[in-house]
Amino acid sequence: MKFALTLNVLLLSFSISSAQDKSGIPAEARTASQSVKPEAIRAHMRFLADDAMEGRKPGTRGYRLAANYVISQFEALGLEPAGDQQTYLQKVPLRQWRVNEENSSLILIDKKGEKPLVLGKNYNLSPVYGSEKSEVTAPVVFVGFGVTAPDLNYDDYKNIDVKGKIVAYFNGAPAAFPSNQRAYHGSAKLENAAAHGAVGVISFSLPTDVRNRMESSATRARQGTYRWLDKDGKPQRVYPELKAVVSLGDSTARAVFAESGHSLADVIAAANKSIPQTFPLNFSVRVKTETRSGGDIAGYNVVGLLPGSDPVLKNEYVVYVSHLDHLGVGRPVKGDSIFNGAHDNASGVAINLEAARMYASLPQHPKRSILFVAVTAEEMGLLGSDYFASNPTVPQENIVANLCLDMPFFFHKLVDIVPYGSEHSSMAKEVNTVANYLGVKVAKDPIPEQVVFMRSDHFSFVRHGIPAIYIKSGTETGNPELDGLKLNLDWRATIYHSPQDEINQPFDFNAAARHAQLQFLIGYLTAQHPERPTWNPGDFFGNKFGRKPSGKGQTETGK
Structure with missing residues (x-):
């Protein structure tokens, strides 16, 4: 009996190993992704959504504290400063009008x-x-x-x-x-x-x-x-x-x-x-x-670089972006005036930080360079990401792809995902490969009336002809008694942009870890691919914004 159990375990291990070999994902990337730490995501969120951050409004002490925290994480992971003047910060000049x-x-x-x-x-x-x-x-x-x-x-x-x-x-x-x-x-x-x-x-x-x-x-x-x-x-x-x-x-x-x-x-x-x-x-x-x-506000994006390993492709960049800001301190709601923004978007920053840790754990960096950007002023109209995409700290024509994360919604088990943007470019291949490997389904947008594709920082990159992916949880929960769509819409109606968006919500950090694996693996495959991502033939966004040959071996954005 003991021999039979041992044989079955060996056969199962061989089967899983073979399946992974056929996944299209290199062993070193699989190993790095399996090291994901849900507790690290929770710890990042707990800090960034703490009352001491005062809601992380641009131009405030709380925002600068949050930015310093991200910088400390970049430094600990060995990411190089890639902001202004060899620092981690890119100044974003903002002005208010009333x-x-x-x-x-x-x-x-x-x-x-x-x-x-x-x-x-x-x-x-x-x-x-x-x-x-x-x-x-x-x-x-x-x-x-x-x-x-x-x-x-x-x-x-x-x-x-x-x-x-x-x-x-x-x-x-x-x-x-x-x-x-x-x-x-x-x-x-x-x-x-x-x-x-x-x-x-x-x-x-x-x-x-x-x-x-x-x-x-x-x-x-x-x-x-x-x-x-x-x-x-x-x-x-x-x-x-x-x-x-x-x-x-x-x-x-x-x-x-x-x-x-x-x-x-x-x-x-x-x-x-x-x-x-x-x-x-x-x-x-x-x-x-x-x-x-x-008056004017000095906003700041936080930018860290993981240099690529290929002597040629290291001059091209895959950019991860998540917005660090939130709404600050406002009128009290249910006795609380601090808009902590735990889900919106301490969660996205935390998950991208965990993806950065997985990159740093690789025995060799991917071929292309990876930029991690925590942007400011998303809540003011995607301003930090629009500034970065318009004035990047690396050559704009060498940014080949963007992965954005903003409120991915992990209040239940991650069964399916909605990869906004994947239907427009060749990045769908990487999305499908990774989703298949992790055992999650790819679903269509369940709430098109919410116009999600325009509402976060990936679109700042699309405007400049850069293929982008923005992944959110789908509506399946794995629990027939739990309606994922209703849960999402109820959260938007009662918690979204309120002081109640705090760390004490019933987050599923195992689902958050799965989001981190998706972010890491999709970006890794994109960074390793010999060719840049391309817009699909005849695609609306590709035709409107896509880059066209400039005749100088580079590209320019179509108008």
């Missing part, structure tokens, strides 16, 4: 006369960057979702001239669009409006869209907005052609269709069917916006 409500206004003008609206109740204004005082009076035209997508045979601007006019549109994008294209077009509306000659925009939400309600957006608007500055001190990702950027509350939005000859119910029905629609609203608006600078 609307001065006392000197700002919006008036509706129609055949019945003028009707002033109440700022903060009927509408909100966004700053007009680079212009302290902006005033515009123009007719308003409705342009559906405000989307132009020729690849999807959709254009809300097709039958109307909006030059010199203010365009009004629903937030979001047509539900018929593929998830990631929907995410992109839903976020590119200011750029699209400016390109069509509009002088202002007015946005409002469909009844089913609760993400931009006046109750929450008014509070956010009063906190001001930030942009990063270029070397000349000019704010980036702004559209000076737009002299007014307005968002309307629900009841006010309903009123603007009164004189248009179109019922709001019919307009909503067409939007829900993804039908383009454009028509004049038969009124004008006069908008005054006074914008004041709220």
